[in-house]
Amino acid sequence: MGDAVFHYRALLCAQPGDDAVLHLLGLGLSQMGQADAGAPLIRRALRVDPVPAYAVTLGGVLCEQKRFTEAERILGGAASADPLLAEAHHHHGNALSGLGRAGEAVRAYRRALALEPALADACLNLGTMHERQGQPGTAERCYRRAVALMPQSAVAHYNLATVLHAEERLEEAETAYRTAARLNPDHAPTRYNLGLLCHDLGRLGAAERAYRQAIRLQPTHADSHWNLSLVLLSQGRFAEGWDEYEWRWLTRDFQHGHTRYPFPSWRGEVLDGCRILIHAEQGVGDTIQFARYVPLLVQAGAEVVLSLPRSLDRLTAGLPVQRLFEGDSVPPVDFHCPLLSLPRLFGTRIGSIPAAVPYLAADPAVTAAWAPQLGPRRAPLRVGIVWAGNPTYRKDRTRSPGLAAFAPLFAVEGVEFVVLQQGDGRGDLDGGPPLPPLMADPGPQVTDFMDSAAIMDGLDLVISSCTAPAHLAGALGRPVWVALQAVPDWRWGLSGEATPWYPTMRLFRQTARGDWNGVFTRMAGALADLARAAASHASAA
Template sequence: MSEYLVEQFRQQVQTGRWSEADALYRQLKQSGSPLPPDLVNDYAIGLARHGRLQEAEFVLRQLLQEYPEYVAAYSNLGLVLRRLGRTEEALETLLRALDLDRCAAEALNNLGLLLRDLGRHQEALAYLERALQVRPNQVAIHANLAQLYRSLSRHQDAIRHFRSALTARPEQLDICLGLSLSLLALGEEREAEAWARQAIHLAPHQADAWNTLGTILSSCGRYDEALACFQQALVYQPQHVLAHLNRGMIYLIRGDWQAGWEDYEYRLQMQPQRWHSYRQPRWQGQSLVGRTILLVAEQGIGDTLQFVRYARLLANQGTRVLLECPRNLVPLLSHTEGLAGCYASGDPLPDYDFYTPLLSVPRYLDTRPETVPGQVPYIHVDATLIAHWGERLAKYDGLRVGIAWQGSPTYANDRQRSVPLSMFERLARVEGVRLISLQKGPGEEQLQHCPFPVVDLGPGRDETSGAFMDTAAIVHHLDLVVCTDSAIAHLAGALGRPVWLLLGQVCDWRWGMAGETTPWYPTMRLFRQQLRQDWDSVFRRVAGELEKLCASRCPHPQKLCVQEIRVPTSPGELLDKITILRIKRQRIRDADKLRHVETELAELEKIAADCLPISPELDRLVHELQAVNLALWEIEDALRECERRQKFDEEFVELARSVYRHNDRRAEIKKRINLLLGSRLVEEKSYRPY
């Protein structure tokens, strides 16, 4: 009788009739009838495949009680525990399987997948490669290796394993799609498209296939066809996250920002657990007057530098604005206008009323191309570093041009935006140009064998002061930045410095599809490829424009120079000048004027820091002095407006009278500062009384 029940149980497991299999399993266990371990193992695998993970765990643990050295059961139990999220137990279980049999292919494969999930990629590769040595023709191992290599941007290795898997299973959808994306990453667009269309042929109603084809077509600049693919994907799966996100980026690059921002919100569903960790509600456009909002940096450094501009806009609307960002960016972003505080991710936060992912702000402020808050600068440079790098760069004459050529190599579209350093040789040949490297990280090694002169400021840049802190101070002293699409471009733009951005014909959505200007950065000029991968013509245009710039900047070979003048002055006069320069830094928008203001301010603030003591009373007087100078600025603007309108009424007279009253108050505060600090120099005023 027991043999008959075992055979019935086997048939139910093999045919997937799980209700009958469950009943027979319970009956056989209650009767104490022996069950073949392989059959029980298959039963547990079936339970797991149907999402019955706790039951599968129970069955496998029962099996291991009877057969404590059964390797396959340990391997499958490890897989079940991994799916249950119990990673430490899964790791111990799989290592136990390999203790029993170091060549257990399933255990090696499952351990590789677990280590991949834990981010231990090199170990994962090692175990998967060992599994493949044991089972060189197993499709699943080839597929797992291929997907892991693809995630690491090792696309040549990924393609090799994808092709091996497809030899055995040419109809497997995820392998076709993975192969197409790796081919795309290497620029093999025609074959990538062919495999994506093969996937659609295999599964015409599968949203992933349509989304992948759309991704390939979009990367080729075939936006109409790509948009149709994303629309088709959403027909079959209306909440497909990537299809919404990809469609949104096409809307954005075409200038339909309202629709684009809506779809772009789907990016947040790719990391839902991250956004559940904030204790206050997410902002969705409510009034923020008198409230505090936490902006949360997301995505790349360039994105953060671009969109942190909204702190000033929100602050001007009566909002207290905080920012949470990666720790290495805190020193730089603490100098952002409008921020009341900047905090490293994971550190304790002060109270706030709402939080928002940073790139969601433009959606709720209804940002369109014509309403971009484009005033620059909105990030300021540390005064001490400006002075330090000013001294270091003083020896480099000519038109100082900062260059950067390489973005993150793991970025999906990096092949269409980065160039080799050698492309800049044409710029180095322009008479009067001095190239200065701003490259950091990948691509920096190309300087070692560069055949033309490029100033290398050394590896210590940004190491101690914080990410981009030194670079920002260097950019402050440059005449121009010329770079490909990377964080350097956003940094220069945010600082209000002149920057020429080199773009592939197919570029990121934020730069649009045509034109030499961008609403995001008024000091930026765009140089676009006219033909894909044709960088030569781009650099020819840039070299020609550099020649014109050098000619306009140096029209006469002989220039009069004056040595720096150092004049003794009182503390009150020094601080008066500093407060005026701080107001100018906030009010002036012209990039060249602003550069002069920031250079002078940095020098004077360094002198003040070196020479003046720290005192609460002095801080109070400086605050009063700045308020008076700000009032004088406003009065001057109002007087000029009356002059423009030829309106010389009582308001004009009152404004004119207020000038000398405020100047008297200004002189009084400066004298109090001088007396407080015991200055040898004390400025005096003497006018007729009124």
């Protein structure tokens, strides 16, 4: 391109008013990344001869510069002047897309493809619009058409992979990602997304390699660092894992959470006599799990100010801290620290996880108030159940089994069930599977996690999906069984029924992706054993 630009410059010196040379020189400069110099030359060409082809070139350059309003005006004019010019409609679609006018953009791309069915870039861009509009099937068809038209396009294979990945068609998506990586080995997002996919498939070694390749290509790619940390922590490689976990503050989901406090960050300085603000940063389950570090700060001589979600108000009232909730003014402190940075600063390793339970407790008065509402026992064993987490969580579809998956448990004799489920998951109670005759549902009267804790005090066992009540039961030191997807959250590790985070917890893992039936069949067997033991004990008493 540089040689061509040199020759066009020479031609322009000889023919300073030649519109074709002006157009080609402006296009060449723009393609070399010099749009500020190229666009004025294309404008000059357009003034000499206002042909739609020149307008299309100028509009395309303006789109690259994100000057979408001007581009839309020029390209709309070109499409009107020559309705049979497919590229005019294609680039007009790009400008409309940049302006957020999705419906008009789709129509423009479709007109372009009706005129020129082999216009591969229009297929790609139309696919992108359908993907944004939540139409993955239509997007996939567009991307497959683009792949067929230009099989050597890394972008086409990558876009196809992303839509397949979102639909959890993981094996197909992997093939497309690997093709895109072969065609463009230096594209960091391809390596990153391949890492996500391998992680979802449980191939953590391949995921780690992909994340590290993405980091090599783009050393400051925060999402690659953060997801690498999840792989490392899952494997118990805490030393490097906690360091990589700090990259979360530069990802889109976290970037505003760490900088809103005008106090120095705590980096391990001596805390004796100091006041430190510890702020919750993620879900309620995370807050419950890592509240175990607060006593360590107090033991180090710190005065702790703890910022929490309002739903944990009563539950945390017994902690030796000053508590803050949304809307409260923050007092002056010497340091601040995010809650989930404490394991790194305390040098936590697998063998040094602070796991003394209980470290939270229900108020005895609240427990006593709930006892008559639960009523007298109707079976030797009383078991609380939770089947779903927050549906807005990206992986909730794979971690939340739903109420129907609990059916094998309901066939176990000698068990009374108590519904602990809150939130959207309660919808499963309407029109769901047949419920056991011995089931109590205090859910509508539960106002916060203190109520849940008080109910758990009256249970023999809690059975939960991977969500906040599981952490609550573990923090209370209550017996709890957790149903885990094949590739669980990092905190549960990769194997085994025990977890160093909660001594009273037992993990039941999927042995195949999506196989909840296997989990609950095994759990039903264990529950039957427990119920028989409880019945035997009751008879002996």
